[in-house]
Amino acid sequence: MGTPEVAIELYVLLSAILFVLxxxxxxxxxxxxxxxxxxxxxxxxxxxALAAFARQWGNGDGQLVVFFVMTVAAAEVAxxxxxxxxxxxxRQSIDIDTLHMFKD
Amino acid sequence: xxxxxxxxxxAVAVAAAALMLISENAVHSALFLIVNFACIAFLFLMLHxxxxxxxxxxxxxxxxxxxxxxxxxxxxxxxxxxxxTPRFSWMxxxxxxxxxxxxxxxxxxIIQGDIELTTPRVADPQVRVANALSGAAxxxxxxxxxxxxxxxxxxxxxxxxxxWDAGQYTIALYAAGADPEADEPLYQQPIELxxxxxxxxxxxxxxxxxxxxxxAEDMGPIDDEDGLRFVAINALPDRAAIDVARxxxxxxxxxxxxxxxxxxxxxxxxxxxGSHTIAVYPAGDSNTRLAEYEDVELDDQTAALWVFxxxxxxxxxxxxxxxxxxxxxxxxxxxxxxxxxxxxSRYLLPFEMVALVLLVAMIGAIVLTHEAREKRQRLVRRLxxxxxxxxxxxxxxxxxx
Numbered sequence: 283m284g285t286p287e288v289a290i291e292l293y294v295l296l297s298a299i300l301f302v303l304x305x306x307x308x309x310x311x312x313x314x315x316x317x318x319x320x321x322x323x324x325x326x327x328x329x330x331a332l333a334a335f336a337r338q339w340g341n342g343d344g345q346l347v348v349f350f351v352m353t354v355a356a357a358e359v360a361x362x363x364x365x366x367x368x369x370x371x372x373r374q375s376i377d378i379d380t381l382h383m384f385k386d
Numbered sequence: 387x388x389x390x391x392x393x394x395x396x397a398v399a400v401a402a403a404a405l406m407l408i409s410e411n412a413v414h415s416a417l418f419l420i421v422n423f424a425c426i427a428f429l430f431l432m433l434h435x436x437x438x439x440x441x442x443x444x445x446x447x448x449x450x451x452x453x454x455x456x457x458x459x460x461x462x463x464x465x466x467x468x469x470x471t472p473r474f475s476w477m478x479x480x481x482x483x484x485x486x487x488x489x490x491x492x493x494x495x496i497i498q499g500d501i502e503l504t505t506p507r508v509a510d511p512q513v514r515v516a517n518a519l520s521g522a523a524x525x526x527x528x529x530x531x532x533x534x535x536x537x538x539x540x541x542x543x544x545x546x547x548x549x550w551d552a553g554q555y556t557i558a559l560y561a562a563g564a565d566p567e568a569d570e571p572l573y574q575q576p577i578e579l580x581x582x583x584x585x586x587x588x589x590x591x592x593x594x595x596x597x598x599x600x601x602a603e604d605m606g607p608i609d610d611e612d613g614l615r616f617v618a619i620n621a622l623p624d625r626a627a628i629d630v631a632r633x634x635x636x637x638x639x640x641x642x643x644x645x646x647x648x649x650x651x652x653x654x655x656x657x658x659x660g661s662h663t664i665a666v667y668p669a670g671d672s673n674t675r676l677a678e679y680e681d682v683e684l685d686d687q688t689a690a691l692w693v694f695x696x697x698x699x700x701x702x703x704x705x706x707x708x709x710x711x712x713x714x715x716x717x718x719x720x721x722x723x724x725x726x727x728x729x730x731s732r733y734l735l736p737f738e739m740v741a742l743v744l745l746v747a748m749i750g751a752i753v754l755t756h757e758a759r760e761k762r763q764r765l766v767r768r769l770x771x772x773x774x775x776x777x778x779x780x781x782x783x784x785x786x787x
Contacts, residue, residue: 287388291496293429296396298492300422302485303403309481313465315412315458319419322450323403326426329438336720337433342728345435345720346736349729352438352445353740357747359450363457364751370461379474 293334300327314366314376318359325355392432399425410465412458416451423447435720511552511583512605516544518621518693518709521593524562526572528589530555535587538562544586544691544711552581557598559589572596586711588651590621590695597621601651603689607718612659615715616690618643618652622676623696623704625649627669630694632662633678645669659686664708666694677706688712 300323307320329348336344370376399422406418423446430439458464515528515536525543528536536545539562558574560566573596579585586601599619608615620628630643630652643652646669661683666676677694684690691711696704717723729737 288392288432292392292396293433294496295493296399296429298489298496299400300403302489302492303400303407305488306481306485307407309485310407310478313412313463315454315461315463316406316415319406319415319454322446323406323419323422326423326446330426330429333430333433333435333438336435340719342719342724343732345438345725346728346733348435348438349441349725350733350736350740352441353744356445356450357744359453360747360751361754363453364754367457367461368754370463376461376463 290334290338294331297327297331297334300324300330312377312379314369314378314381315363317378318362318366322355322359325351388432392429395425395428395432399429412464413455416454416458419454420447420451423451433720437720437722437725510549511579511581511585512547513550513579513583513585513587514545514547514713515539516586516588516691516693516709516711517541518619518695518711519559519589519591519593519596520695520697520707522561526589527560527562527564527566528587529558529560529566529571532566534566542709542711544713547584547713550579552579552583554578557587559596559598561593573598586617586691588619588691588693588711590619590693592696592698594698595623597649599649599651599693601691602654603691603713604654605689605713605716607715608656608687610656610658612686613656614659614684614686614688614690615654615656616684616692617654618646619691619693620646620648620650621693621695622648622666622706623698624668624676628676628694629667629669629672631665631667631672632657633665639665639672654689657684659684664692666706677708679708682708682710684710685712687715689715 304320304322304324304327307323308317311317311320329351332344332348332351336342336348366376369381373381375381402418402422402425406415406422409415409418423442427439427442427447430436430442513530513535517526517536517539518541519526520541522541525538525540526536527534528539530550535548539545554576555578556574556576558566558571560569560571564571572593573589575598577585577587577598577600584603584605586603588599588601589596590599591597599621601617601619603617604615618630622628625648627645627647629641630646632640632642634640642655642657646652661681663678663680664682665678668674668676682692689712691713693709693711695707695709697707698704717727
């Protein structure tokens with residue numbers, strides 16, 4: 283396992299770009315499912331950085347953390363989508379702008 | 387080549403993420419996100435994480451995204467009804483500015499931060515002891531400095547690899563059960579352990595003329611699936627350099643190691659798995675065969691150590707012996723074997739906790755959706771029980787008829 287041909291900075295930079303795109307998705311979109319998908323994108327961007335650094339140090343721990351992030355993301359998706367389904371049933375909408383329960 | 391590939395995949399990943407962000411239809415967004423995840427799986431492959439790449443595809447692009455698509459379709463929530471005025475109209479410019487500012491800061495940190503690319507990983511030296519010392523009835527005891535590293539080690543047996551601190555040591559051989567304080571060692575010699583070493587300390591020779599050979603092993607993965615790697619040690623009594631060759635079925639002679647001098651270990655050599663006939667010759671002399679070993683069985687993906695030793699007969703003649711020791715190779719970095727080994731050793735507790743989290747999430751999802759249904763059923767039941775006012779007004783009239 284020699285030194286990587288692609289500099290690790292490039293991977294981390296790509297991960298930062300994807301993370302920012304995901305953050306913009308969370309801030310800009312009004313569809314709750316899309317916000318959820320943007321969060322998944324951000325998690326994946328973080329995973330990419332972790333895998334890149336694991337490669338950099340020749341250390342398996344980073345990859346294990348990626349594995350755990352994936353499992354926790356799967357758990358989060360299950361609960362989150364259940365919540366969205368429940369909210370949609372009671373309010374007939376998943377537009378987060380209309381989901382202000384305390385205002386009116 | 388790798389760089390071009392990286393840029394292509396990275397461009398596709400960023401484009402897919404951006405399209406996910408701007409497409410109006412949630413189904414299109416989900417599909418673009420799948421493309422993005424597949425790109426990341428590809429990058430995982432390039433980062434020597436094949437296991438993660440496959441998990442990424444099966445779990446993320448497979449299971450999770452199917453769940454997303456299913457929920458989108460189930461709710462018919464492809465698009466949010468366009469609202470006349472967004473509630474937070476100032477949100478869009480502020481969010482874009484903040485995100486770009488974060489990107490600028492992060493990229494500056496990454497580019498200026500000078501991520502160290504040359505620091506090698508450091509591993510403690512790994513040491514094991516192998517006994518190829520013929521004639522010791524009850525085996526041998528081996529000490530590194532004052533610490534016993536092997537006890538009652540029988541002929542043809544070896545210990546497992548143990549991590550030691552780097553530094554100068556003295557290795558001493560004793561007959562089994564000897565007291566290192568009182569008894570004279572059979573043999574001793576200084577050795578130096580440096581980081582990243584994987585060493586086998588092989589005791590060879592006979593009780594009368596023992597010696598210790600330090601063999602550096604290469605436990606890194608072998609590319610060839612049916613391959614194995616071996617290190618040979620010359621401990622033949624002639625004390626002359628030898629050539630080691632493999633004889634094919636046709637009687638052909640393939641030289642594996644040339645000019646291996648007495649008391650030395652060879653470099654690691656890769657070989658195909660199978661049953662081999664190994665022959666030893668004096669260096670540079672292919673006519674005199676010193677010894678021949680038929681059907682040496684070797685397992686794949688192992689690091690083997692061959693000691694060409696001998697047994698002294700009572701009449702002072704000798705008979706050559708090959709003693710083999712084998713050890714499993716280190717699993718390939720990032721492969722399922724490597725990840726599994728870490729998962730079941732150092733990360734067992736987090737692994738079980740994550741499993742628990744998944745279980746709780748599953749129960750949570752069921753409870754959430756189940757309660758909602760029950761509430762609605764209660765509501766329906768209540769609505770059904772309330773007597774309709776029209777019915778009540780008509781009832782007396784009908785009764786009066």
